[in-house]
Amino acid sequence: MSRTADRPTQEKLLSRAVWDVLAEQGLDRLTIRAVAGAAGCTTGLVMHRFPNRRALLLHARHLLHERTRQRMEAREATATDPRAALRAVLAQSLAVDADSRTHAVVWLGFLAAAVSDPELAEAHRTHNRAWRTRLIRLVSAAAPGWPESRVTTTANALIALVEGTAVLAAADPEAYPPDAQRTALDATLTAYGLA
Amino acid sequence: MSRTADRPTQEKLLSRAVWDVLAEQGLDRLTIRAVAGAAGCTTGLVMHRFPNRRALLLHARHLLHERTRQRMEAREATATDPRAALRAVLAQSLAVDADSRTHAVVWLGFLAAAVSDPELAEAHRTHNRAWRTRLIRLVSAAAPGWPESRVTTTANALIALVEGTAVLAAADPEAYPPDAQRTALDATLTAYGLA
DNA sequence: ATGTTACGGTAACGATCGTTACGGAATGAT
DNA sequence: ATCATTCCGTAACGATCGTTACCGTAACAT
Numbered sequence: 001m002s003r004t005a006d007r008p009t010q011e012k013l014l015s016r017a018v019w020d021v022l023a024e025q026g027l028d029r030l031t032i033r034a035v036a037g038a039a040g041c042t043t044g045l046v047m048h049r050f051p052n053r054r055a056l057l058l059h060a061r062h063l064l065h066e067r068t069r070q071r072m073e074a075r076e077a078t079a080t081d082p083r084a085a086l087r088a089v090l091a092q093s094l095a096v097d098a099d100s101r102t103h104a105v106v107w108l109g110f111l112a113a114a115v116s117d118p119e120l121a122e123a124h125r126t127h128n129r130a131w132r133t134r135l136i137r138l139v140s141a142a143a144p145g146w147p148e149s150r151v152t153t154t155a156n157a158l159i160a161l162v163e164g165t166a167v168l169a170a171a172d173p174e175a176y177p178p179d180a181q182r183t184a185l186d187a188t189l190t191a192y193g194l195a
Numbered sequence: 196m197s198r199t200a201d202r203p204t205q206e207k208l209l210s211r212a213v214w215d216v217l218a219e220q221g222l223d224r225l226t227i228r229a230v231a232g233a234a235g236c237t238t239g240l241v242m243h244r245f246p247n248r249r250a251l252l253l254h255a256r257h258l259l260h261e262r263t264r265q266r267m268e269a270r271e272a273t274a275t276d277p278r279a280a281l282r283a284v285l286a287q288s289l290a291v292d293a294d295s296r297t298h299a300v301v302w303l304g305f306l307a308a309a310v311s312d313p314e315l316a317e318a319h320r321t322h323n324r325a326w327r328t329r330l331i332r333l334v335s336a337a338a339p340g341w342p343e344s345r346v347t348t349t350a351n352a353l354i355a356l357v358e359g360t361a362v363l364a365a366a367d368p369e370a371y372p373p374d375a376q377r378t379a380l381d382a383t384l385t386a387y388g389l390a
Numbered sequence: 391a392t393g394t395t396a397c398g399g400t401a402a403c404g405a406t407c408g409t410t411a412c413g414g415a416a417t418g419a420t
Numbered sequence: 421a422t423c424a425t426t427c428c429g430t431a432a433c434g435a436t437c438g439t440t441a442c443c444g445t446a447a448c449a450t
Contacts, residue, residue, distance in 0.1 A: 026311045028223040031437060043438095044398045053438060105310050112307035114366050115300050116221045125367050132370070150382075156360075156371070157379040161352060164359025171309050172320050175327070176351070184352040187345075191386040226407060238408095239428045248408060 013039050014049055018060050023102040027109040030056065061123050064106055068127075071103075082141040083194060089138060090185055093162040095169040096178035104166040135159060142194050154192055161188055208234050209244055213255050218297040222304040225251065256318050259301055263322075266298075277336035278389060284333060285380060288357040290364040291373035299361040330354060337389050349387055356383055 017039035021030050032053060036043045050056045075092045079085035095104040114121040135155045140146070143154075165184060169176035189195045212234035216225050227248060231238045245251045270287045274280035290299040309316040330350045338346070360379060364371035384390045 024311070026307070029311070032439090033437075042399050044400075047439080048398060108303075108307050108310070111362060111366050112221070112303050115303070116219070116224070121366065125370065128363070128367060129370060153375070153378050153382045156375055157356060157383050160359035160363055160379060161356045161383075162359070163363065164355035164357070165351075167306060167362065168323070168355055168358065171306050171316065172323060175320065175324060180348070180351055183348050184355060187348045188352050188356075188383070188386070191383070191388075193386075227409090228407075237429050239430075242409080243428060 010045070010049070014046065015059070015063055018056065019063060019102075019106070022060055022106050022109065027057075027113050030060065032056070057120070058123075060106075061110055061120060064103075064110060065123075065127055067103065071100075082138065083189075086135075086138045086142045086194060087185070087189060089135065090158055090162050090189075091182065093166050094178070094181045094185065095166045095173075095176075096181060100166075101170055101173065104170040107163075108167045108170055132156070132159060139194070154194075158188070158192075161185065205240070205244070209241065210254070210258055213251065214258060214297075214301070217255055217301050217304065222252075222308050225255065227251070253314070253318075255301075256305055256315065259298075259305060260318075260322055262298065266295075277333065278384075281330075281333045281337045281389060282380070282384060284330065285353055285357045285384075286377065288361050289373070289376045289380065290361045290368075290371075291376060295361075296365055296368065299365040302358075303362045303365055327351070327354060334389070349389075353383070353387075356380065 021034045032043050036046045075088040079088045095101040114124045139155050140151050212230050215233050216229045227238050231241045270283040274283045290296040309319045334350050335346050360376050
């Protein structure tokens with residue numbers, strides 16, 4: 001079937017190449033040739049795996065969602081009480097190390113591209129609304145007895161806080177060191193009575 | 196000197212064209228031809244005003260800063276007490292109407308481009324740090340007696356909150372209507388004891 | 391061993407963009 | 421009125437990218 005390597009290995013290789021190009025060069029530099037160069041192959045292999053560049057973009061968007069889900073589940077597994085789970089899920093969005101910073105950079109790129117790309121916009125809406133319902137459930141579990149409107153407002157504020165912190169840290173890491181990001185999150189949770 | 200129109204009129208026309216293209220098409224579609232098309236002229240005029248595309252980008256970045264400053268001063272002028280000034284300056288970053296939504300879209304585009312463009316990154320750092328010092332001053336005036344670390348942490352959180360809200364609203368206006376944005380800001384200010 | 395099929399490398403085409411060169415036209419000076 | 425200069429439209433060149441077509445080659449079946 002294959003010439004040298006098996007199919008899953010090549011898929012891993014190409015996914016890694018796509019992620020690397022996306023993190024270092026940005027969304028508009030995610031070209032067929034750049035991916036082939038990062039993967040150490042020619043454009044023929046890339047075009048044999050993806051029908052066109054758009055499929056490459058959607059695959060990268062899927063990678064972003066998949067990695068988000070993996071990191072989220074890994075965080076939730078270590079939580080003991082509802083408030084710890086809430087903080088863990090929120091802190092997962094921060095840009096505190098190389099991986100999470102890359103994650104924030106890629107997320108920022110797709111968000112910017114979504115404003116003039118209906119398909120990417122719909123992907124963003126779907127995933128972001130799913131995350132909001134998840135966070136509403138976590139806030140509701142962490143603060144039983146709160147009215148629904150207060151839960152929703154708090155969830156909106158917390159999402160905006162961590163996403164804003166992540167993109168600001170991605171663009172200016174020195175001004176937003178990991179400690180400052182975590183301190184801002186903890187202070188807000190404390191202010192909301194959710195610490 | 197000029198053929199048909201005077202120079203300031205043409206500068207206004209080109210600035211408006213640059214802003215329109217940036218808001219509707221995004222940063223990577225800000226081409227010489229697109230600007231000429233939006234301005235109703237040919238590429239010759241655009242290339243006669245800007246030496247190259249990079250100058251066009253920097254001019255657009257300058258426009259973003261200039262409009263931000265204008266909106267900020269207009270808000271501060273109407274504030275009566277320090278807490279009203281703090282809220283007014285923060286609410287200025289929200290994406291609650293067509294103008295502010297466009298503003299958020301353009302800001303988002305430049306932020307995403309800054310991660311792989313040193314010059315744009317430096318422009319972002321400069322302006323964002325200046326804004327942070329301004330907000331630290333406003334928080335300090337709104338909450339006299341707070342220790343410096345608490346003021347700084349609160350300012351970081353508030354900046355991340357409004358910027359995150361703005362970009363999320365820019366990408367999904369239906370999920371973040373103006374009321375939801377303002378409610379999230381007011382709830383956070385109340386939680387911090389700054390309402 | 392040979393034919394077949396899928397895999398993937400190579401090259402070229404059309405489109406788009408930044409940039410440059412050139413030419414015509416209008417304005418101000420003499 | 422004529423000339424020089426500035427302004428700006430036009431066109432072309434080189435580069436890059438997406439896409440397609442073509443072709444060699446390795447793996448499998450017979």
